[in-house]
Amino acid sequence: MRESATRMRRLFNPTRIGIIGATETPGKVGRIVFDYLRRSSAELFPVNPKIQTILGYPVLPSTENLPEDLDLVVVTIGAAAAVEAAETCARKKAANIIIIAGGFGETGAEGRLLEERLKTLPAKYGSRILGPNSLGVFVPSAKLDTIFVEHGDAALAGGGGIAFITQSGSVGVESLGLASNTGFGLRAFVGIGNKADLDESDFLTWFGSDSGTDTLALYVESIEKGRLFLEQARGIARRKPLVLLKAGRTLAGASAASSHTGRLAGSDNVVSGALRQYGIQRAFDDEELCDAAKTLSMVKPAAGNRVAVITAAGGFGVMCTDYIDTPDRHAPLRMAVLSEKTKERIRFGTLPFASVHNPVDLTAGADDAMYLLALDALLADEGVDIVICVTFFAPPSITDMLSEKMAAVIRKAEKPVLVFTQYGPFTDTYLKNFYKSGVAGFSSLSRVVRAARFLVERSRNLRHLKEAPAAPFAPTADYQDIFSAWKQRLEVPGHANEWEAKLLMRSAGLPVPPGYLLSPRDPLPNVETLSAAGIAPPYAVKLCSARVLHKTDVGGVVLGVEAKDLHPVLESARRKFPGENLLIGSMLPIRGPEFIIGALKDPAFGAAIMVGVGGILTELYRDVSFRLAPCDPREVERMLMELTVAPILNGFRGSKADLAQLVAIIARFSEMAAVVVESGAQMDINPIIWNGESWFVLDAKVVL
């Protein structure tokens, strides 16, 4: 680890750099990279067999001529030649080798072979490889830059606290370049490319401990070792905000899509649930990623989600309120209710026709002093967690000095303040000035409101991460044993009918109501027999076959059967489904909500569970929530509270069901799921119902 950190330090602060393929030809990668590296204070060793000097520097004819033990070699030549050069550099003990060329694993079999050769070098020689197909690194504070395409480097030269790690060069530099236009504090940019050696995990480790890094932004398309990645990211998120953009969204495969849970999941909902579980923030595009990183790096944490808005144009206040009130994929916000004292202060110091309610509208007659007074009053209000300033510059009353005056207040404030401003062709300039004064500004209402959501998410995550159990999860039973024993007792090996699925649930301690399994050859039970099994009329009679997945669709369910009708119904069912088992149970009263609980295997993260509103509305509202399994009860409760229907668990409109009981059931289900779905099986409880006193598993399915 120490060794690895030393090499990493040499990657980001090299004193001796080799450049394979350096050239004077303008526009060539080898020229652009060499030009950039000349700005650093490192000693440069350009290599090119065709020239003797480049811009006054002596050029080495061959990679073989490079000195031993360089801190960094940047290889700017094509794939096949780059591999040979890398092999030579590794032999010569270069600490780090960046390979810019593409044409490796991403292009097919031939490229994969080249990449395999690269992969052997770290173990063999100790050199670390960044790439191939990587833009390399950009570290403003060290004037280290290997990125040959436009990336806003001039505007980013001031540096900052954000480490930006990206698997895609394009997505990384394009978003960074755009963000640089309005101010963005970059600690370092790393393109990890094909990850032949160094990957996101190596850089998480490094920037997680780097004192110059205050925020991490990650763009990844594929995550191998998903759980390890999440655990590492969680460890860092306890200390620093970490925002992830995961774009390599794929469906969880055809097999998963065949189950109810799978259809509701894609694998993207699982990713969202997993990130929440691990306290990691998620962005959905490159603009969000940069906005989130900028906000979290610059702005103080929010104690809650109550937002106050100041504006000098009423319309912007109303539109801002609309965004605050409209839920999206990020944390919910609320409009703050201002105290009488606050309103009085604002009323006293502003125009008589100003609106002192939230959003505070200073009107077009506003001046600098009124803005500052209102900002001060809102910051002092205990009912306000975040302030959004909608700021204009309209001399003479509102002057160019306002931004500096506001920044002075904002820097000293204990609460977070975000700024929205637009000013035609000067918009970016004003935003950059705010940035230089330490204030995060945005030119669209949707973005400034979303920035507030990122702050709220971060505070929530921090609370969540503090209470998360440090100890590994201790299972309540040996579900591996339970599952194996259960599988061996199946009537049709490899296929479970409803009764058998329920037996598995029961053996995990889940509440399954009594049932009577009637085999095709068994005599028909009478009322007394059923009563002895705890089953009273009216009855529910169901087809119980491992071969039929949707028994309702084939007319395999008869409900509300009176005692006198039991035998005729059973006889009719036997005629309809010859050779099949039937399952007899009591009709259960349904007293409120019903839920679906499911489990599936995510390709990146493994076993996951889902909970959602049950019944016919499940697929229409897609009101579902996911977590990785196993999942402790506190996390299960959080998962339930994410559902839109959550209030019905807390007594909404007279409907009250036992939340703790449901939480315990789902937690146990999740423990079993961790075993069952990892073995390749799927399982659903659909629905679990509240009968007025307890939750009951009304139907269950296990597909092996």
Place this chain on the structure above:
Amino acid sequence: MRESATRMRRLFNPTRIGIIGATETPGKVGRIVFDYLRRSSAELFPVNPKIQTILGYPVLPSTENLPEDLDLVVVTIGAAAAVEAAETCARKKAANIIIIAGGFGETGAEGRLLEERLKTLPAKYGSRILGPNSLGVFVPSAKLDTIFVEHGDAALAGGGGIAFITQSGSVGVESLGLASNTGFGLRAFVGIGNKADLDESDFLTWFGSDSGTDTLALYVESIEKGRLFLEQARGIARRKPLVLLKAGRTLAGASAASSHTGRLAGSDNVVSGALRQYGIQRAFDDEELCDAAKTLSMVKPAAGNRVAVITAAGGFGVMCTDYIDTPDRHAPLRMAVLSEKTKERIRFGTLPFASVHNPVDLTAGADDAMYLLALDALLADEGVDIVICVTFFAPPSITDMLSEKMAAVIRKAEKPVLVFTQYGPFTDTYLKNFYKSGVAGFSSLSRVVRAARFLVERSRNLRHLKEAPAAPFAPTADYQDIFSAWKQRLEVPGHANEWEAKLLMRSAGLPVPPGYLLSPRDPLPNVETLSAAGIAPPYAVKLCSARVLHKTDVGGVVLGVEAKDLHPVLESARRKFPGENLLIGSMLPIRGPEFIIGALKDPAFGAAIMVGVGGILTELYRDVSFRLAPCDPREVERMLMELTVAPILNGFRGSKADLAQLVAIIARFSEMAAVVVESGAQMDINPIIWNGESWFVLDAKVVL
């Protein structure tokens, strides 16, 4: 009308302009406006008692010295003096007077008096007044500009087809200024300010007929004469896209908020429903307004909502897909499924490791030719309605020439193409180049995808507007008569109990199941009596009081009463609610969905109806849809189809209810609502249920 059009023509193409308060003092409104107006070819008549010349122009000492019958006078002085000047100009038959100063109705009683004086001038002298508190007009093609704050005028000088009408000067110029940075074709900008005379309706009329205007963008905070506005806007929307940003969102008032429907409405949902009904597109902030106007002005209509995406960076393709798949407040989109032929064409002309599925990923090895080939193939695919090009510039393979080459294809294409591009500090320049080539480009994925939604909305609206009935709505009954007669028969004048509410529904022809009203003094009915009234056991017994709004909450409902228990239940209910009526009905089987139907009065638009999913989930999912009343059956069907639960009306998962029957019921309800809520009353049906054969009004409420 002719007269009005002539004046309006003189406002936008003045040949002789007076400027009251013109000055040489830099930074003053009178100086800035004068400077701008000097660029026009009009003859200028500056007025200022303190100076003799201004920048070489002779200055008139007094408004009295202005010539008669000027086309336009721009008044740049303070409120009180501006009114006097306007009065003089009106006497001197100025065709149009723009008053820039604020300090009128928006500031209180004194300002209101000044504004009243202005309001008298048009009728008295024929002059039209724009303002007060208006930034005036900006017409690039006429080099006419009275806007004294930064508004991107340099970039907008090229002109275009978008008429931008705004009630708020700030919101107007700030958004316009921002939009100008990436290209925006402006026909004219008008700030309507306080609307002392000319209002949005006058400018809708003008730009609706103006051959140079192809798209209208409107920002309004208050709409008076809401229905007239909608009808006028609909008339224009039949010919030209019209996008409305309505920010003056207010709750419908305390009285409305006391009803179920009112709580679900705000007045904002009503606005959205009304705009859909009238085929008008809605924007939710200034950025959306400008993006929508730009897109609709520049891009061809879309035949459907199937989008294909081309990218050279896989990640952007996946993120773009995510936005396409994620529903928002605008029209839904779908990812197109490409034909085999299309995939074959792309496979043939691109790299072997490119992805030929949608999103098409040309990979980082792409060049100009591959982009053009893929674009061509997607445009030729019958399964594609809209193409989004995610475009980068990475020489040498992808060159700066690509944008011009793509533009040539896009201009000739029959399908709409939108472009996304980012390029650090040069992003705006690239977008502006696209704009100049006739291509609509955006620098964020969310915005380019939203632009596609605007195109789809426009096509839908056009189809809808073509089929809308030209004739005025013919009511199916005289609901005014029905309502008056019903009110006179109420037991407690001004208060309706459930039975009476149901009687009103029944008299409008709505399906109300039989009921037996039991007064406190009546003898208890026996089974035969009830049977004669069409009521069979098991019974439902309900408290029926105009005083109790929520009978369930007070224990006023007993369900499933067997014949033998009828009298005990009735006696117990009489003891619990002495002096109150009881209502006896049959228990009705519920076979599927239940809905709530409500009516309320919107402050701007009058009578409106709501339909939503009923039961406990109504308030949690807020799955509701609004329209203005009355509402014809086709529009009611559209309203129902907007609900997330709509599929259950079309046989989703075996649940099938009669859609046409429900539509007819809601249409009739809407006709009655147009009368009832306009009289100040509210009414709800909650729920209406499907019993397997018909829809039935299970409960109804009328609050007078």
